[in-house]
Amino acid sequence: MNSFSPIQASSPKKTVLMREGDQAVQQQPGSSAVVKDRVELREATVRFAGDSGDGMQLAGTQLTTVSAAVGNDVATLPDFPAEIRAPRGTKAGVSGFQVHFAGQRIYTPGDKVDALVAMNPAALATNLGDLARGGLLIVDANSFTKRDWEKAGYTSSPLEDPALAAYRVISVDITDLTRDAVKDLGLTTKEADRCRNFFATGLIYWIFDRPLDPTLRFIAAKFGKRPAIAEANRRVLMAGYHYGETTEAIHQCYVVRPAKLPPGEYRSLSGNQALAWGLIAAARLSKCDLVYAGYPITPASDILHELAMRWDYGVTTFQAEDEICAVAAAIGASFGGEMGVTASSGPGISLKAEGLGLAVMLELPLIVVNVQRGGPSTGLPTKTEQADLFQALFGRHGECSIPVLAAQSPADNFETAIEAWRIAVRYMTPVMILSDGYLANGAEPWRIRDLSEYEPIPVRHPGPDTQGFLPYRRDERLARAWAIPGTPNLMHRIGGLEKQFDTGAVSYDGANHQKMVQIRAQKVAGIAREYPPLTVVGPERGKVLFVSWGGTFGAVRSAVQELLETGHEVAHTHLRYLNPLPNDLGEVLGLYERIVVPELNMGQLAYVLRANYLRPIKSISKVMGRPFNVEELVESGRQALEED
């Protein structure tokens, strides 16, 4: 992947974005005055980078939507600073959004960028390293004055740096052209300049042959109440598009064909949105009301925002005074017989830990979501990491096992949420869902589901005529009954003190405690009986098995596919369930000589696997706030094969 040939100055028309299998077709797109080549690409990666106030996230989101809408498979990587508005023009304030779109299934937002939009020198400085040699570099020439590049730490104009010869630089007066386009609309300069992102978007749309309609509709809807602003953005988008069409600086445009996705109706879906919708769907399937209690924290807040808009779908949201209240209120809602959910990120989950212990003791269904970020403490709040696995598995007092599930891609959060609630209700237990910053903010095409595709989630609240009701009497899965207030004759008290077997009365008896601790552990361990068998990609047995969990799925799957395509015998299995681990995992691990576990932490799953299966595990660790590159995992795979 991304094996571009370097630019050949003598034949500028030969694109460097082409790779094996791509073909150039001489065509005349639209009514263009200039005849340009249309080149078919299998895939492309574009990154918008600019100041955090430049609207790069919006540009990226729009490119995601239109790319998905033309039928490409899409994977995205938004990357923004922790500060809302760091000083303008500085490297600290650079915000980026990367979109990878392809004519086949893809699993990652792309290692190297084929086209980089740099709205200012700081964006150039922080992003150029990821641009493929020979890639397109689009800069706003108006933002490269001496003052601008000095702010970004350059001592001379970066545009005059001979090193840029390795790229195809398209230097455009984006600011001037934007102001020109809107000059008769009566906008202030500031308002006009805020449209610059749409110039860049329009230009990228022309270069990558994207349709304008979805974004035009978006502009009309978003700025409908402010006609001048809507018109300005529309004009600037068109100006960028037409600039691409007419400028001599660009010789061709690129076509990425639709991917062969399973038939159905699709949309673009981000991870946090998918999680929120999955929760709503789970509530419907179980005929419970969703009561979501949250406290603002990056990168989980968007779940609260999404659900707060959805009261018309029967959702109740509650912004609590702190993380502890959020989990406590969710427990209260579950006690009331509804679907109690809370979400946070690592620091907030730490605060919820005591509440989780209570939920384990109360044996009430509950969902707790951890959208992981770089830690410990405030760490890297806007960057991704997988370092809360230990916290999810062990981060409570006492013997306190809870089921832990992790989503593997942004849209997979939808399935994960439904499954988590199914387990929570069936086993009367809190369940933790692990997502992460990359999954939460990333987006991908999602085949729109119909609820009839899912088994209902049966919820049984015993009625007033229940004979011999005991609050802690258990069914065949060791789950107790979910008797709720309002039911005559079943009045009972539950609490954090140890419960007597069956009766649920307070018990300080040592033998009873031993029994109850074991029963709670057995109950959770028993969930693994209901897992589907593990799937393995690659040889059924052999030398190297990659094991992944959570958001590293995409990078590992891509790397393993690439290794397999190049004749390297490696296999891959992915763990959706982190607790309890699948019953067939030990057997699968036993079929391979070497187990490789890439994780965005210091080797937490590797540690767990060593402890559980007494196997040497090779841990590939990365904690740079970014997902794995496919290339680095391909290299790890090669090394694992070569080692004795």
Added chain:
Amino acid sequence: MSIDALLETPQLGPNDYASNQEVRWCPGCGDYAILAQVKKTLASLGLPREKTVFVSGIGCSSRFPYYVNTYGIHSIHGRAPAIATGLKLSRPDLSVWVITGDGDALSIGTNHLVHAIRRNVDINIILFNNRIYGLTKGQYSPTTPLGHPTKSNPYGSLDNPLYALSLAIGCEATFVARSIDVHQEHLGMVLERAAAHKGTSFVEVYQNCVVFYDGAWDYATDRDSKFETILELEHGKPLIFGKNRDKGIRFNGVEPEVVALGNGVSEESLIVHNEKAEQPTLAYFLSRMHQPDFPEPIGVFRDVLRPSFDELVDQRRREILDRIGGPRDLDRLFREGETWKIGDGASQSAQA
């Protein structure tokens, strides 16, 4: 309730609200008296047991839910108001009581207390104030008087005490009252008023811990001194106290002043209590009266009607859903914005 319903529903007595659990507070603990009054109140109000939930945190008082035959959660330290809030969000139909103590509510759980009160969640918070940590055996609490020696500060507490009612009133509490464990009739009246109030009812009960701070409230319960140290509030009545009801409280600028009635000082010059005052100023003023300078008011400080949080939430929920005829279909949610179709032949069509 209709007559038929009344005939069908057996009238419950206080004992019907007792659970089968053996009550395990220390002999002589003030909690027994409060438990008795609560059961009596529940019976006199005819609250259905299955519709009543007691939520508590941690501490001696927090064992309370085990002893009443309703639904209950004995939860974690300080979090009862938060659990109660979530419960009311999902089940506004329930009568929810929070039982807490001075350590539970005013130390580890202050944040939740403050926010439950300012939201005006429709719950009854009964704070058993014994000025000490009992369950953990005798450390000073946020209401322990300055200088009082305890196990954790044997030279005497250096922490300025917190006054529960001042805090609650500062949070715009809509119902604030105080009573005393052994003052049975008064406690019963206050609890009934609290239960009848819609919104957060905050009741501080002076409660004696016989083991770790016996006599903390002697001045308020002593047969001889209580008339001088306690002032029973009555709505619309002047602030009068004393065994012979011969003393009163009047304004001296912005301070309270104790005056002897007679000798030209008439009842007309005294402050008249108004628990319905829109502003919490008078209630706060009263909450600042402490021994030994002033008699300490008991009774209802404030009782005003404001929409409760759970009521507002439920109202909004209903309004939204009624307007659209019930929860929307998920198909609509999933098809918001841009969607497109992929057929078997990988052709697609975009739609807005």
